[in-house]
Amino acid sequence: MERYREESHMHVDAMTIAALADEWRALLLGARIDTIIQPTEYAIALQCYAPARPSIEGTASQGGANRWLYLSAHPQLARAHLTTFKPPKIASEPPPFVMLLRKHLEGARIESIVQPRWERVLEIIAGYRRSPESEERTRFRLIVEIMGRLSNIILCNEQGLILGSLKRVGAEVNRYRVIVAGIAYVPPPPQQRMVAGQALARLDPMQVTATQLAMAATEQSVEPSTRKKGKVTAKLPGHPQGMPLQWNEHASQAHPSIVGASLVGALAVEPKLWQLLSRHLAGCSPLLAREAVYRTVQDAEAVVTLADENIWEALAWHVRELASLYESQRWRPQLVERVERGQDASTTTARVTPVAFAPYALEQYAQLADLRVRDMPSINVLLDEYYARAEWRDALETLRAPLRKILQTQRERCLRKASLLQQELATSQEAAQYRLQAELLLAHQNEIQQGEHSVALQNIFEHDSDENYPIVTVPLDPRFDAVGNANRLFNKYHKLRRALTLVPAQIEQNVAELATVEQLLTDVLLAETPAEVALVKAEVQAAGYIRGKAALDKKVLKAAKKGKGGKQGKGKTVPPGGGVPLYLQSGDGFTLLVGKNSRQNEEVTFRQATANDMWLHARGVPGAHVIVKAAGRTIPSSTIAQAASLAAYYSQARGSTSVPVDYTLQRHVRHMKGGGPGMVIYERERTVYAVPDEAVTLLKG
Incomplete structure (x- = not known):
């Protein structure tokens, strides 16, 4: 079976934008723009309230609804779509462009949505009455250009004067299109194709003919030696490779799919059919071009020189069929x-x-x-599911990366220190040997001459039943006599004895610090919003791992300490610097508390849990503390299973398919000696295996 090309076709093209515009017209016309935020460096999000719509021609009526419209000018992930949830804000302070949008667009209603034909551009026309008594309206044009690294979001007035843009493009960057406040907006240059060294307008896919495609192929710059008339390479099931194509003179009257099914390959020569379409047709992306070629010859990678007219007839028919979706709106995402x-x-x-x-x-x-x-279900749902989260992950990764680097460096230090302490502990075990050697030197001092490098002495403190004394060889410093060497050995003995007293405590302290660092690394990994990253950063700074002027964003921290909607959670104790833990309800009606960072773990386990509540944690890895509030009831196994899935999901083992989770009563959990917030030891635990992905359903509910 033919393999697909490894390249990804995850880009928003003109056809996708046409489908988006159709869906937006059905959902957003008449909607009021209530809120504007900047989720990431390259994106703008508009909260739009769409009023209730009466039923039309038997269709069901629609109630009023808030919808978030997400517009991105990301260099690799540029797109526009509706999203089902409020995007998290990466930027704590609204930049000037967002303030400009709020000034002109908040309170305005969306009047129309326009896509210039076959362009990757969307225009949202929004306006409002100049006064309650006046019928005159003030309108603005919010233009979204989705063109890879050149993508931009531009606000213009009704006359087309630029008021501001997400990206400023000066004359030093683009002399043809200067995008600066105060000048007239110039749309992207028209799509052109090169023919005989001349720039001509591209062909309209809805009206393209076989003759135009054939002429385009003739005009392609191909080496003369590779031009072989009347042959096309196509890999078709059931047809032998390399067989020359035999055309029926009546083939052109058949349905194009029948013509396509009869094609057979001969020679693999350039150019490829899809490249021809992509270069000569307006708004024709490589994916759309490959689809048209595949429907014609059942090989998306077919190549052609000067094909028979039947190929062009079939290909032109399939191009027009796909392009007709532009007007028929029979979309099938x-x-x-x-x-x-x-x-x-x-x-x-x-x-x-x-x-x-x-x-x-x-x-x-x-x-x-x-x-x-x-x-x-829709192109908006598709883009929301597979693009929005990707961009937010990238933006969050920018915030996570420096913290992760700091903590990984600290973890390496802890591991090196652990190795050194173990070596020191092993050496300190030799303290008794130094004391024995010193006492033997004093006992045999009359037998030892100064200047010797070693001496073999009977161990008078140990013998067997036959009065046989083992021989102990004692190294000597020839500069000292027996008493001097004994004093040196006693000094070593006392030094190692002190170390033997201190090293275990240092090892315990280092183990606790390593556990804290590992937990903070997991907190960074699991932080899902900029506010949560800021909370982890505060904890890292409190631990002394961030030095200098690595200032925290106070507004982000303030927002993070609040509950949903920016208000402090009712009846919930807010731990200092930790934010509000996650509160959920199990299928059996039990309250579940989830600590998503170290401070929250401390909060749920030692402030909000009582002795008979159930405590859960993924075994052997850093992660969240999960509490099941018993409230005097017996906790069923189904609730324990749900809580265990949460503990697995909010742990370092999230990517595993099965995670062991320990659970015990809260009374059996206590602080780890020398550990940071949320670092505990526990006993009398039982273990259940949980699937992290099962927590997703509970979280969505």
């Missing part, structure tokens, strides 16, 4: 994923990686091994 299964070939152990998506059926991937094609 699909996501293609690579499935790498575990050793047992089960779905539960499979690793899934997105490969491609489109707002139409991707037939080119349907029969390929190790790939699966999923229908998605």
Whole structure:
């Protein structure tokens, strides 16, 4: 079976934007823009309240709803889509562009959504009445350009004057398109193709003809020696490789799919058909071009020189068919994923990686091994699921990375110190030997001459039943007599005795510090918002691992100490610097408390839990403390299983399929000597195995 190309087709193209615009018109027209935030450096999010819509032509009515519109100009992840939850804010202070958007757009209603034909550009027209009595409206254009590293978000007034932009583009960067406040907005340059050294407008995919495609192929810059008339390379099931194509003179009258099914390959020559389409058709991405070629010849990578007219007829028909979705709006969003299964070939152990998506059926991937094609409810849901989290993860990783580096350095120091302390402890075990040697020197001092390097002496303090005394060899410093050497050995003995007293305590302290560092590393790993990262940073700084002016963001910390919606959680004790723990309810109605960092672990275990509450923790790895509030009831095994899945999910073992989780009563948990906040030891535990992914359902509920 033909292998798919390894490159990813996870980019937003003109066809995807057309599908987005259609969905937005159905959901956002008339919506009021209430809130504007900046989730990441490259993104803007608008909270839009869409009023209730009456039923039309038998369709169900829609109640009013708040929706978040996410706009990103990320160099690699540029996109625009609705998202089902409020994006986390990376930036603590709103930058000037966000303040500008708030000034002009908050309170405005979305009047129209426009996509320039076959362009990767979306315009949101929003406005409001100039006064309650006036019918005149003030309008603004929020323009989203999704063009890779050149992506941008631009605010213009109704006359097209630029008021501000996410990225400033001066004349020193782009002389053709200067994007600076105060000048007129210039749209991206028109899509062009090179023909005989001249720049011409690209062909309209909805009106392209076979003749135009054939002429485009003729005009391609191909070496004359490689041009072979009337042949196309295509790998078709059931047809022998290299067989020359035999055309029926009536083939052009058949349905294009029949024509495509009859194609057979001959010579692999450049250019490829999909490259031809991508270069000459407006808004035709490589993925769309490959899809049209596949539907024509059943090989997305087919190559052509000067093909027979039947090929062009079939190809032009399939291009027009796909392009017609632009007007028919019969979208069918699909996501293609690579499935790498575990050793047992089960779905539960499979690793899934997105490969491609489109707002139409991707037939080119349907029969390929190790790939699966999923229908998605909408293109917005698709982008939200597979793009938004990727960008937020990147932004969070920028915050996590310096903390992780500091903690990894500290962990290495602790490990080196542990090795040195173990060596010192082993050496200190020799203290008794030095004392014995010193006492033997004093007992035999009359037999020892100064200047000797060693002496063999009978150990008068030890003998067997036959009065045989073992011989002990004592090294000597020739500069000293027997008494002087004895004093030197006594000094070594006392030094090692002191070490033997101190080293175990130092080892215990180092073990506690290493456990604290490991827990902080896990806290960094599990931090899911900038506020949570800031809380971990505060703990790292409190532990003395951050020195100098590594200042904390006080506003982020202040926000983190509040509950949902920015208000302090009612009835919940807020630990200093730790934020509010996670509060959930099990399927049996028991309250579950989850500490997501060291301070929260301290809070839930020693401040909010009572002696008969159940305490859970992933065995042998750093992670969250989970408390099940008993409230005088017997805790069922189903609730313990749910709590265990939370302990596994919020632990260093999150990526495992099965995690051992210990549970015991809170009364059997106590602080680790010398450990930081949340560092404990416990006893009388039992163990249950949990699947981390099962916690996701509980968290969503």
